[in-house]
Amino acid sequence: xxxxxxxxxxxxxxxxxxxxxxxxxxxxxxxxxxxxxxxxxxxxxxxxxxxxxxxxxxxxxxxxxxxxxxxxxxxxxxxxxxxxxxxxxxxxxxxxxxxxxxxxxxxxxxxxxxxxxxxxxxxxxxxxxxxxxxxxxxxxxxxxxxxxxxxxxxxxxxxxxxxxxxxxxxxxxxxxxxxxxxxxxxxxxxxxxxxxxx
Amino acid sequence: xxxxxxxxxxxxxxxxxxxxxxxxxxxxxxxxxxxxxxxxxxxxxxxxxxxxxxxxxxxxxxxxxxxxxxxxxxxxxxxxxxxxxxxxxxxxxxxxxxxxxxxxxxxxxxxxxxxxxxxxxxxxxxxxxxxxxxxxxxxxxxxxxxxxxxxxxxxxxxxxxxxxxxxxxxxxxxxxxxxxxxxxxxxxxxxxxxxxxxxxxxxxxxxxxxxxxxxxxxxxxxxxxxxxxxxxxxxxxxxxxxxxxxxxxxxxxxxxxxxxxxxxxxxxxxxxxxxxxxxxxxxxxxxxxxxxxxxxxxxxxxxxxxxxxxxxxxxxxxxxxxxxxxxxxxxxxxxxxxxxxxxxxxxx
Numbered sequence: 329x330x331x332x333x334x335x336x337x338x339x340x341x342x343x344x345x346x347x348x349x350x351x352x353x354x355x356x357x358x359x360x361x362x363x364x365x366x367x368x369x370x371x372x373x374x375x376x377x378x379x380x381x382x383x384x385x386x387x388x389x390x391x392x393x394x395x396x397x398x399x400x401x402x403x404x405x406x407x408x409x410x411x412x413x414x415x416x417x418x419x420x421x422x423x424x425x426x427x428x429x430x431x432x433x434x435x436x437x438x439x440x441x442x443x444x445x446x447x448x449x450x451x452x453x454x455x456x457x458x459x460x461x462x463x464x465x466x467x468x469x470x471x472x473x474x475x476x477x478x479x480x481x482x483x484x485x486x487x488x489x490x491x492x493x494x495x496x497x498x499x500x501x502x503x504x505x506x507x508x509x510x511x512x513x514x515x516x517x518x519x520x521x522x523x524x525x526x
Numbered sequence: 527x528x529x530x531x532x533x534x535x536x537x538x539x540x541x542x543x544x545x546x547x548x549x550x551x552x553x554x555x556x557x558x559x560x561x562x563x564x565x566x567x568x569x570x571x572x573x574x575x576x577x578x579x580x581x582x583x584x585x586x587x588x589x590x591x592x593x594x595x596x597x598x599x600x601x602x603x604x605x606x607x608x609x610x611x612x613x614x615x616x617x618x619x620x621x622x623x624x625x626x627x628x629x630x631x632x633x634x635x636x637x638x639x640x641x642x643x644x645x646x647x648x649x650x651x652x653x654x655x656x657x658x659x660x661x662x663x664x665x666x667x668x669x670x671x672x673x674x675x676x677x678x679x680x681x682x683x684x685x686x687x688x689x690x691x692x693x694x695x696x697x698x699x700x701x702x703x704x705x706x707x708x709x710x711x712x713x714x715x716x717x718x719x720x721x722x723x724x725x726x727x728x729x730x731x732x733x734x735x736x737x738x739x740x741x742x743x744x745x746x747x748x749x750x751x752x753x754x755x756x757x758x759x760x761x762x763x764x765x766x767x768x769x770x771x772x773x774x775x776x777x778x779x780x781x782x783x784x785x786x787x788x789x790x791x792x793x794x795x796x797x798x799x800x801x802x803x804x805x806x807x808x809x810x811x812x813x814x815x816x817x818x819x820x821x822x823x824x825x826x827x828x829x830x831x832x833x834x835x836x837x838x839x840x841x842x843x844x845x846x847x848x849x850x851x852x853x854x855x856x857x858x859x860x861x862x863x864x865x866x867x868x869x870x871x872x873x874x
Binding site for chain 1: 569571572573575582583586592593596598759761764783786
């Protein structure tokens with residue numbers, strides 16, 4: 329398979345098919361990243377489009393000796409954060425749109441237990457809601473680490489911070505996330521013991 | 527280990543990043559603590575949920591086609607890259623008596639000078655678009671200069687150090703008589719090149735070009751330097767930087783992905799005859815740069831093509847140097863477009 333880097337190189341020379349291939353390879357990951365930061369589908373789609381247009385325009389800045397993925401994720405992260413900041417005052421999240429309530433069943437092993445499945449659904453909702461309460465740089469690092477499965481070195485490249493800082497930021501983000509989840513539960517009168525007596 | 531410590535370590539535990547010692551300490555505590563077991567369970571689910579990200583909706587199906595439509599309505603990549611300069615027209619500020627030189631040099635450490643016959647061939651190939659109003663003469667400027675004294679690698683290997691030292695090196699900044707602003711621009715561009723790592727791209731694409739242009743008296747003669755950029759740079763050369771520090775100097779730095787070698791294209795426009803000579807001397811000194819032993823050992827195919835085209839008082843000097851087979855380099859040289867941006871009335 330042609331490498332991302334070679335496709336980028338071809339795109340720079342005006343090969344639209346190569347660029348289309350790049351779009352197809354990256355659109356879902358970029359969208360997931362953007363959505364995770366922006367938190368709203370329509371907005372995320374717009375930003376995703378903007379990201380690819382920016383990539384197309386700025387391909388000549390891309391250093392082909394480095395991996396393409398971190399470069400595009402960096403553009404996506406920056407575009408998302410700046411979109412969010414621009415719209416902060418006016419964005420009202422639609423709960424239904426942002427956090428779909430109907431989940432497809434999946435084959436995760438621990439979901440065969442109905443009680444666990446229920447807990448999990450609750451937790452998914454809680455986590456989705458909690459993520460949107462995180463500061464945007466925590467949201468970004470969570471998306472990069474867990475959704476895009478980048479390693480610390482790659483995340484460091486995307487966010488322009490040191491590897492050590494990546495580790496620290498992920499840890500803090502996770503802790504902050506859990507804190508928010510627990511707070512949400514507390515507000516709803518649900519205790520951590522939710523699953524204790526099953 | 528107590529519950530507070532568990533709280534501290536649990537995420538690393540879930541991510542499998544704890545040392546075996548901490549891990550077993552933790553497991554020991556977990557065995558007897560239901561609260562921490564719940565915490566662990568939630569943390570595991572949390573991680574699973576984060577990874578699966580099922581709350582993320584699907585991107586619309588027609589995303590790619592819409593995007594590609596938007597893009598195909600735009601200029602091609604190279605054009606779009608160049609379009610950043612589209613608003614900057616590179617003007618001749620010269621008078622009728624002034625000579626203008628466009629020096630297009632792809633230079634790398636070490637090169638061979640090709641035979642004059644080949645240069646003539648190249649010039650001939652460029653003749654078609656230039657016929658109206660243009661005389662072309664194959665010139666080899668500085669014929670007496672040792673750098674260009676003879677074709678073949680021997681000339682390179684015996685690169686003249688004396689010439690080099692008097693010229694102050696390949697990117698000589700030394701002052702020269704003539705129009706100070708022209709000198710300054712030339713120097714600026716050359717020092718930018720010599721750094722090899724210019725500031726950021728955005729710095730390089732400084733709006734300064736536009737402001738320089740804005741303050742420049744508009745002349746009849748107009749030339750878009752961008753139009754002289756070769757359009758079939760070999761695939762392995764990827765553009766890395768564009769340095770556009772002044773309206774009459776533009777430098778492209780390419781990098782060969784395979785060999786990591788830089789390839790530079792500098793297009794310089796000078797309109798003062800003194801500077802023209804100066805520039806030729808500098809160009810010669812570029813060629814005379816001694817090639818470091820380490821580079822020589824690469825034994826890359828280093829070639830050079832050189833040609834110049836004269837019309838009335840103006841001379842366009844084109845030199846191509848790159849570590850690639852000669853035929854490829856000639857192809858590259860032939861891809862330089864002369865016909866664009868040079869309307870007849872602009873020449874007078």
